[in-house]
Amino acid sequence: MIRFVYLIVLACVCAGSVSAQPLPNLKHSDARDPFHPIQSWLPTPGVYRTASGAPGPLYWQQRADYDIDITLNDSERSLSGECRITYHNDSPHTLTYVWFQLDQNRFRNDSAAVQSRTAPSLGGRSPFKSVQSLLAQETFDGGYNIDSVTLAESPKRSSKRSARESESELHHVIVDTMMRVDLPEPLPAGESTTIAIAYHYNIVDATVIRARGGYEYFDEDDNAIYEIAQCFPRVAAYTDYTGWQHDQFLGSGEFTLELGDYKVNITVPADMVVTATGTLSNPQDVLKEEWIERLGSIHENTKPTFIVTPEEAKANETARASKSSKTKKRSGKQSGKSVETKTWVFNAKNVRDFAWAASRKFIWDAMPVQIGDRTVTAMSFYPNEAEPLWSQYSTEAIAHTLEVYGRYTFDYPYDVAISVNGPVYGMEYPMICFNGPRPEDDGSYSKATKYGLISVIIHEVGHNFFPMIVNSDERQWTWMDEGLNTFLQYLAEQEWEEDYPSSRGPAEKIVPYMRGGRQRPIMTGSDEILQFGANAYAKPATALNILRDTILGRERFDFAFREYCRRWKFKRPTPADFFRSMEDAAGTNLDWFWRGWFYSTEHVDIAIDSVELYVIDSGDPDEAHERKRREDDTREDTPSDELNRNLPRRIEWQPGLKDFYNSPEYDEDKVEESDRKTYQKFLDRLDEDERALLQRTTQFYVLKFINKGGLVMPIPLRVYYADSTQEQLMLPPEIWRYNSKEVKKLLLTEKEIVRVEIDPKREIADTDTANNHWPPKLEPTRFKLFKDEKKKNAMQKARGDDDDDDDETDSDEDDSDDRDDASDKSEKDSVEKVSKEKGAESETSDSKSSTGKASDSEASDSEASDDKPAKEESARPGKSKPNRKRKSSAADTNAGKSE
Numbered sequence: 001m002i003r004f005v006y007l008i009v010l011a012c013v014c015a016g017s018v019s020a021q022p023l024p025n026l027k028h029s030d031a032r033d034p035f036h037p038i039q040s041w042l043p044t045p046g047v048y049r050t051a052s053g054a055p056g057p058l059y060w061q062q063r064a065d066y067d068i069d070i071t072l073n074d075s076e077r078s079l080s081g082e083c084r085i086t087y088h089n090d091s092p093h094t095l096t097y098v099w100f101q102l103d104q105n106r107f108r109n110d111s112a113a114v115q116s117r118t119a120p121s122l123g124g125r126s127p128f129k130s131v132q133s134l135l136a137q138e139t140f141d142g143g144y145n146i147d148s149v150t151l152a153e154s155p156k157r158s159s160k161r162s163a164r165e166s167e168s169e170l171h172h173v174i175v176d177t178m179m180r181v182d183l184p185e186p187l188p189a190g191e192s193t194t195i196a197i198a199y200h201y202n203i204v205d206a207t208v209i210r211a212r213g214g215y216e217y218f219d220e221d222d223n224a225i226y227e228i229a230q231c232f233p234r235v236a237a238y239t240d241y242t243g244w245q246h247d248q249f250l251g252s253g254e255f256t257l258e259l260g261d262y263k264v265n266i267t268v269p270a271d272m273v274v275t276a277t278g279t280l281s282n283p284q285d286v287l288k289e290e291w292i293e294r295l296g297s298i299h300e301n302t303k304p305t306f307i308v309t310p311e312e313a314k315a316n317e318t319a320r321a322s323k324s325s326k327t328k329k330r331s332g333k334q335s336g337k338s339v340e341t342k343t344w345v346f347n348a349k350n351v352r353d354f355a356w357a358a359s360r361k362f363i364w365d366a367m368p369v370q371i372g373d374r375t376v377t378a379m380s381f382y383p384n385e386a387e388p389l390w391s392q393y394s395t396e397a398i399a400h401t402l403e404v405y406g407r408y409t410f411d412y413p414y415d416v417a418i419s420v421n422g423p424v425y426g427m428e429y430p431m432i433c434f435n436g437p438r439p440e441d442d443g444s445y446s447k448a449t450k451y452g453l454i455s456v457i458i459h460e461v462g463h464n465f466f467p468m469i470v471n472s473d474e475r476q477w478t479w480m481d482e483g484l485n486t487f488l489q490y491l492a493e494q495e496w497e498e499d500y501p502s503s504r505g506p507a508e509k510i511v512p513y514m515r516g517g518r519q520r521p522i523m524t525g526s527d528e529i530l531q532f533g534a535n536a537y538a539k540p541a542t543a544l545n546i547l548r549d550t551i552l553g554r555e556r557f558d559f560a561f562r563e564y565c566r567r568w569k570f571k572r573p574t575p576a577d578f579f580r581s582m583e584d585a586a587g588t589n590l591d592w593f594w595r596g597w598f599y600s601t602e603h604v605d606i607a608i609d610s611v612e613l614y615v616i617d618s619g620d621p622d623e624a625h626e627r628k629r630r631e632d633d634t635r636e637d638t639p640s641d642e643l644n645r646n647l648p649r650r651i652e653w654q655p656g657l658k659d660f661y662n663s664p665e666y667d668e669d670k671v672e673e674s675d676r677k678t679y680q681k682f683l684d685r686l687d688e689d690e691r692a693l694l695q696r697t698t699q700f701y702v703l704k705f706i707n708k709g710g711l712v713m714p715i716p717l718r719v720y721y722a723d724s725t726q727e728q729l730m731l732p733p734e735i736w737r738y739n740s741k742e743v744k745k746l747l748l749t750e751k752e753i754v755r756v757e758i759d760p761k762r763e764i765a766d767t768d769t770a771n772n773h774w775p776p777k778l779e780p781t782r783f784k785l786f787k788d789e790k791k792k793n794a795m796q797k798a799r800g801d802d803d804d805d806d807d808e809t810d811s812d813e814d815d816s817d818d819r820d821d822a823s824d825k826s827e828k829d830s831v832e833k834v835s836k837e838k839g840a841e842s843e844t845s846d847s848k849s850s851t852g853k854a855s856d857s858e859a860s861d862s863e864a865s866d867d868k869p870a871k872e873e874s875a876r877p878g879k880s881k882p883n884r885k886r887k888s889s890a891a892d893t894n895a896g897k898s899e
């Protein structure tokens with residue numbers, strides 16, 4: 001008590017003495033609180049979106065119905081159309097204008113996308129395709145030509161208008177990839193208006209210029225495959241959280257669209273086969289009788305049935321080749337002969353977009369898939385060049401995706417799901433997607449190509465769920481569709497076959513990226529993302545996988561994830577709605593998790609710093625004496641002690657110097673009777689339980705952990721005991737709540753601990769496992785030897801000496817590049833392949849880091865330069881390679897990029 005008072009007094013004196021000085025703020029060495037709520041970063045909940053993450057009572061969204069006539073000009077590779085858009089203003093606001101997206105304008109040479117492209121790295125070696133693509137952009141006459149914008153009859157308001165008014169030309173302003181159409185009179189809440197837009201544009205050669213749609217030309221048979229998208233002016237989204245979504249289309253951030261019904265008439269040369277979003281309404285007008293019959297019989301098979309057989313497709317493309325050979329010009333285009341046409345009519349309800357494909361080269365197969373009590377038709381369209389891979393895997397992969405994704409989200413609501421092979425590596429649209437992988441010319445294929453195909457199809461079909469139905473804002477947030485989709489892609493891949501070579505999902509696969517530099521958080525606008533595939537696909541997918549298997553457990557995660565999907569099906573969620581829904585339904589505060597994984601670039605690196613052992617001291621003076629004696633006995637002499645041992649000592653030869661303290665009777669550590677009495681008194685004051693506790697042999701281990709990476713995570717721990725048993729512990733993330741840099745954990749055990757390991761199952765993406773062991777574990781690092789080969793000098797070369805040593809020195813490197821070992825390759829490919837036309841970033845830095853080279857060197861990951869395959873996504877493990885019959889550059893550049 002006295003001492004206590006003394007301390008208080010002292011403290012007061014000290015405070016007084018420094019009060020005039022500015023105080024350094026050292027109240028806590030760790031100023032940051034990773035558990036602070038992220039509420040302040042999220043939009044305030046209200047009547048549109050609730051704090052639980054669900055749509056609010058006054059949630060609203062706009063709607064746009066489309067009635068479109070499209071005509072394909074095969075010889076000119078151009079398209080013309082007239083689009084009547086009925087826009088329903090379901091917002092509570094009166095609108096005076098409507099914004100449209102003119103995505104084709106991205107291909108204009110003066111577009112913001114082209115003009116803001118940063119320089120590619122030239123010098124050294126450049127692939128032909130990259131340079132060809134750069135040059136093609138200079139000469140391609142791309143972009144929309146808007147022929148007219150008029151007010152068509154508005155269903156609800158037509159009675160008020162005269163015929164002249166209803167066909168009046170509307171004032172419009174084009175701003176790069178957007179167009180504002182001014183309404184003749186304000187459109188009140190709850191009203192609709194119909195705007196008609198006539199237009200035409202040149203279709204991009206998607207094998208040369210990276211695009212999310214375009215054509216691929218086959219010289220051998222003078223045919224093209226058309227994969228057509230962004231082919232009509234689409235209403236920009238108008239939302240409660242951002243008003244008009246007016247971010248320009250720069251190539252990376254994809255599309256933010258309104259849901260609606262579509263009726264589309266597609267007029268093409270009569271011998272083409274067409275497929276599209278929606279159901280074909282006039283099969284009798286466009287299909288051969290036997291095709292209709294085969295379509296009717298697909299339910300008899302459990303495997304895909306050919307509707308157009310490979311032989312029929314071959315005959316169709318060959319007929320065209322022989323027909324056109326007489327009139328063909330050097331360009332491969334038909335000269336002015338009139339071409340017979342057919343019009344295919346497609347209807348789609350409640351979709352946010354429309355895309356289609358057409359070719360004379362298409363084989364067509366179909367298979368029924370049972371989804372709940374409905375039957376969905378899975379279909380694939382591909383040329384003979386895609387065989388034998390496509391008939392074996394494409395339609396099965398579609399069916400697999402619908403089944404697996406349905407379990408984690410909701411039943412696929414549409415009647416068809418379609419996969420098309422063509423120039424686009426991987427791109428998604430409602431009900432239909434474009435996928436690029438093909439075998440070699442001889443029909444053989446690598447493991448990487450096979451799994452690349454399956455993965456990209458799972459991924460692109462999976463996009464039906466995100467963002468086609470859970471209609472997130474892609475222009476703003478890439479991860480909301482790509483990340484969630486890549487997460488489910490991983491689950492679907494793992495259900496395809498055991499040990500499927502998934503490139504994204506497992507925690508350890510994200511480590512090279514997390515360890516590397518040049519990053520932005522996942523919560524970064526789509527067009528500003530660095531390392532697109534790793535940031536927006538792999539990292540969120542991995543985070544969700546860890547959340548599911550390590551943090552929440554599958555039951556709670558799956559319930560919450562499904563609840564999010566159910567709440568936002570056919571609605572437009574924001575990141576806050578996802579974060580809040582997951583927390584709300586899982587019943588767990590995950591703010592620390594979103595903050596660390598989605599809002600920061602920190603990584604996981606938890607180290608075990610020390611292990612201390614404490615045991616109970618009974619206080620028995622005899623025991624203490626015995627312990628000290630043992631310690632003294634085992635204590636080693638110092639070198640001086642040893643060297644001094646035989647020194648003559650004065651007291652030995654000068655009697656009279658010794659006294660009691662030099663006698664054997666004296667023992668400095670001797671236990672006195674008084675010590676024993678004191679101890680006995682202490683014991684007497686204890687009750688029975690307290691005395692028993694004094695006798696316990698429990699060992700108190702204090703483990704100290706250092707958070708080197710910054711990201712707070714649970715600590716999976718394996719403890720090894722001396723009796724050869726082991727124990728698995730999971731210290732919850734909240735252990736870091738008082739200090740996010742270092743914490744101590746007490747383990748009580750009756751057994752001796754001999755070894756401790758952090759994250760033995762590689763589940764938290766710990767980037768440095770070398771510091772995960774106590775005691776430290778020494779793992780050898782291997783290095784290879786090589787023999788230096790002398791190069792021939794100029795005189796030797798002039799003599800004609802054989803010079804083959806170059807090959808030898810290179811061989812090692814080449815090996816590693818050509819290795820078709822999927823596990824290694826898959827990482828690389830996933831990154832490379834992923835490019836869809838999205839944009840722009842190559843993922844080479846990813847692949848580098850995955851191979852352990854230069855994880856920090858992001859030089860090749862050029863920001864948005866289009867010379868690199870765009871950023872696309874990762875759908876696949878396969879390795880990208882030039883495919884057969886593709887002559888042009890970008891096909892290969894694109895190969896491997898999916899979105």
Ligand SMILES: [Zn+2]
Nearest residue numbers: 482873898899
């Ligand atoms: Zn994608």
